[in-house]
Each structure stands twice: as C-alpha cells, then as structure tokens.
Amino acid sequence: MPTHPCTLAEPRVSAALTRMFEAAARDDETAARLWSGPDDRESLTAQELADAAQEIYMPVSADGGRLLYNLIRAIKPANVVEFGTSYGISTLHLAAAVRDNGTGQVITTEMSRTKAASARDTFAATGLDDVITVLEGNALQTLAALRQPVDFLFLDGWKDLCLPVLQLLEPHLAPGTLVVADDVDLPSLGPYLDYVRDTANGYHGVTFPVEDGLEISCRL
Template identity: 40%
Template sequence: MINEQNIQIQNTLSHLFIDSKKDKFNVLKGLTTSIFRPIQPSDFKEAYLSISKKQGVDLVQLIKDNNLKNIVEFGTSFGISTLFLAQGVLETNGHIITTELIESKAEKAIKNFKEAGVNNLIEVRIGDAMETLKNHNQPIDLLFLDGWKDLYLPLFQMLEPNFHSNTIIYVDNANMADSKTFLNTIRKNSNYKFQSIFDGKAVLINRKKQ
C-alpha cells in the first residue's frame, strides 16, 4: 500500500516540477515589483517557489531516519515540499499541518494532495501563520520553515514551547538576508546547534543534548 501511495506522490510531483520549470515568468514578474515598492507575498501568488528534488529526497530520508511524526510546515505554496513531507510520514505514521497565506495557492495545493492520495495526512490552514498556528499546543517533531522570511523568528518563538529534545527545525532559503538575521538571533541561544546543508541554502537546527 505504501509503495502504491509513493508512486502516486511521485507522479504528482513529476507534473508539478514540470510546471515549475515553465514558471520563471511569474517569479520574475514578482521580483520586478521591488523596483516600485517592497515585495509582498501576493506578488508571488502564481509562482512556484519550491525546494529542489534533491532537497525533497533528503527531507524524506530525514523524516524516516529520525522517525518524525508531528510536522508543521510554514509556507505550503502549491504543495511540492508538503508532498515530500507526506512521503516521509507515510513511513512513520505521522501527520502534517501546513499553512499558506494565499488562498488560491492553498486551494491548488489541496487539489494536488488529493491527486497524490495523501490529503488525509495533511491539514491545510489558510491565512497568516501567526494566526493559524497561534494556538498550536502539540509537540513538534519537525518545523519546516519555507514561507516569508521575516516571519521565521516570531514564528519560531511562538512555537518554541512545543519543541522537545529531538525537534528538528529545517530552515530553507537560509542564505537570504532575513533568514540570516533569524539564524544569527537563534545562534545567541546556546541550547541550539546548527548544521548547514546544500551549500548553505538550508540549515538544520537541533537542541543540544544535555
């Protein structure tokens, strides 16, 4: 059964990655707005802003190796990273909560999850993550940060009470300015250790063993 679901996920991912390769125009269109005003999430409502296939495969292995079950994702977009997360939790009998600000993106992601046959593993929350995750009070095994970068720090701080000794925080786009500011702030806390991966594009944060 798991093999059949994995095939279904892979088929959906293949279609999404084909679409994402055609999507350079929407990314560039979003970026050009910075000429006139600061970039906003809505500027990328049609753009694929996803992790790479290699990152996705590595993410699945990370979940399996550490038996991660309770996953929270910030930044669903069209659901590419979420599908890799789902592939991992198929093996661990886990569950994903993912949150997306742009409703049209969330709706497309939900459609993709249904196509992949894993919508039962994923709870999609639509809106500002600081609101949709405000009352989260369950242990978090993996926090996947891949949304608007200036929210990494307040979101981390809000969810930190739900971390435990084996929690992993995966920081995507760690080489961007706001991400670096976030990481530099967390580095001041001696309870955490950091591992850079994919040539600095991503960083894993873990609690130090006491």
C-alpha cells in the first residue's frame, strides 16, 4: 500500500511538480527568446523542433494533470501510453495513479534527448521510475514495436503527429478505451479533432474545458 493515500501528495512528487510547474510558467518567455515567430519553425523536422524546444516544458495544466490522475484511478488500466513526455509533469500524474492503483505501467515517449534524460532523473528522484518506461526517439518508430494492449492513451506531443500516433495504435485499442488529447485550442490539432469527432471513425467524445482544453474520446 502507498504511504500516502494519494502519491501526488507524497513530498518528493509534490516538490517535483511544484518545481516543474514554476519553470513551465516561463515557457512563453523562453519561446520568445528561442524564436521570433512561426516562420522559424515551419521548415524544421519534428526532431529539429524537439531539439530547438528542449528548454520549453509545454506541460499539461495542473487541473488537467489532476483529471488524468482521477481517470487512471477510476479505470485501473494495465498499460498507459503517453505520447510526449517533455520533462515529465503529465507522466508523474499518470504514474502516481498507477502506483496508487497497485497495478499497471506507464509507457511514455520523448524525442528530445535532453528532456528524456531530465525526465528519467525526475522519475528516479520521485521513486516512480519502476512503473515508467521512457521510449526515446520518434514515437512513430518507438511505438511501432508495441505489442501489448493500450488501455489508456494520452496524446500531448507535437499536435500534427497526434493523429498518426493514434492511427498507429488503433489496433491495440479495445472498445471502451479512453484516448485523451491536450490543447484542443491549437489549430495544428485540427485534423486529429476532425477524426475523433466523427463517429464513423469509431470514437465518441467530449471536450473538457480546462486550460487549453482536453479532448476525451472513447473507442467504440
């Protein structure tokens, strides 16, 4: 049994989340320093973007993280897959829920070597590294080797890759599986939203109005 009723309240975990959320609050300032506008990014590959943005946290919101924790606690999935670790804020919420459920694992992906290394250090420091596997590299390649069912899917990497990642993993999604995507307000998530909001593609969902919005879709 966990020493705390909620691992999110465990001092090492709460301290790590506080530190990272405080750093993430400077994301706009950091982004402005790194590039002047969208034109700076249009010609970059996904890997080049990841490397260029390695100082930017781009986290799920605090309320979004708590929602993810509650969903995982309620569903008790065996395999949680996350696209887009970044520095690990959302991953900690997922892993805390898995720990408190007493069963399951989190498989998360990150393209930036710098972010993946930092996230691994954080996971070890919080004592949650035993329930987290970090797949470093292009998620379309690292997740292609996945063989187990995906019981919960969280999409928070590059928005234009969310739909390809979902379609890659669809053979692993059983009916009733929840798929959650962050940042519904971003135009680049448009193709993904068009896809999951069309029931002909096998999903039924709702937009949850927290920060930039979470799209919660149920696999039909």
